[in-house]
Amino acid sequence: MGQFRECFWQEIRGARLVPRTLAQGECRSPEGSPCGLCHAMTLTYESEYPLRKAAFEKFWHSLFPSYPPLPLIPSPRGREYRTVTKRKAFRVPGGLRLGLIGPTGTVPGGGIPVARCALEPAEHARLYAHHEQALNAPWCSALREVISYVVLKGGHRATGVIWNVRRLTPAVIRSSNRLSKSLTETFGSALSGVYLYTGDDSGRYYLGSRNPSAHQDIRKLYGKPDLSTRADGRVFRYPPLAFSQINESLLDRFVREAGDLLSPEKGDLLLDLYCGYGLFALSLANRVRLVTGVELSRSAVAAAKENAARMGVSNSRFIAGEIRADRLPGLLPTRPFSSRVILDPPRRGTSEGVIEAIAARRPTRVLHVFCNPDVLPTELQRWFACGYDILRVVPFDLFPGTDEIETMVLLAPRGQ
Secondary structure (H helix, E strand, O other): OHHHHHHHHHHHHHHHOOOOOOOOOOOOOOOOOEOOHHHHHHHOHHHHHHHHHHHHHHHHHHHHHOOOOOOOEOOOOOOOOOOOEEEEEEEEEOEEEEEEOOOOOOOOOOOOOOOOOOOHHHHHHHHHHHHHHHHHHHHHHHHHHHHHHHHHEEOOOOOOEEEEOOOOOOHHHHHHHHHHHHHHHHHHHEEEEEEEEEEEOOOOOOOOOOOOOOOEEEEEEEEEOOOOEEEEOEEEEEEEEOOOOOOOOHHHHHHHHHHHHOOHHHOOEEEEEEEOHHHHHHHHHHOOOOOEEEEEOHHHHHHHHHHHHHHHHEEEEEOOOOOOOOHHHHOOOOOOOOOEEEEEOOOOOOOOOOHHHHHHHHOEEEEEOOOOOHHHHHHHHHHOOOOOEEEEEEEOOOOOOOOOEEEEEEEEEEOO
């Protein structure tokens, strides 16, 4: 058990709260079996938030007592916030069932068939119910035999539907087109697009290939070629398989806080590592001289360039490539140029030498974003060893109901 998770569970046990009353079908299977995958089954967000806030403060103080964090920023949507959800297709006697994946990846009997997840929008529950009924119909047998996941992704205004299939045949395409038509007739403008993805189906957290730089075989059946989200008054478009934040309700505050912490100036050079479709880079571009974004996924980089062109941002460049220590020196200036860096790496953290390569160029400010509290102590110790100190710590409740916290840590060269 991770250290933050342990602190959170201690707070929950100490609070001795009465479990909340569940709505019809909420957090349970159609047969009434409890889900139990997250805290939303027993806690309201109003009771959960103060426990998460206290747990993070205890967790942080045990690690870095000299750098007190700001209070945990709450999520505007404490429930029904997830704009990216997924169900695995389980073969069961009599047909197919869509279910959540258990903590160990497998569940006896084939998944957890929750009728209504408290963390997901109500529209997602209706979409999954429609899918399960259709996939068990005779006319959908070709798709039923090859489908691995149903993924819903987008925003609160409209949702994209992605079917992860093991192979494509003419019969699968015909079956998929028929289901796509059934969905659009039923849900109309609530759908932004329907897509068929052929590829890796082994991931538990994110859809897509294990190698994001590889070609990804995706086919649009209906709607727009890209998905979109809004942040700080801007519309960002991105390909269906690109990474996107799951809590759209906090994006405005997330982006604004990054700008306030970095406080870039017009003469600065900004480097955005793991930039995705350009969320931070393009939000801050008008405050600096030049912004450079680096991202492994070629499709995400293409989306960032298209977003920049559509927004009229001319002082940006985006590079597709792996973020490694030996590739960073050419992207960071030597003094006298003032530079700022933002890095928002995946859950596992940065690769060996990346932090050290950044620190060697002595950027004026570094904003390191952590989605996994377990890697935070090790990564920050590397910054300390490179002569950087913490200036400010801002935690975000980006994942209510879970044992995770998103944390922004602002760092600067020691003595500045």
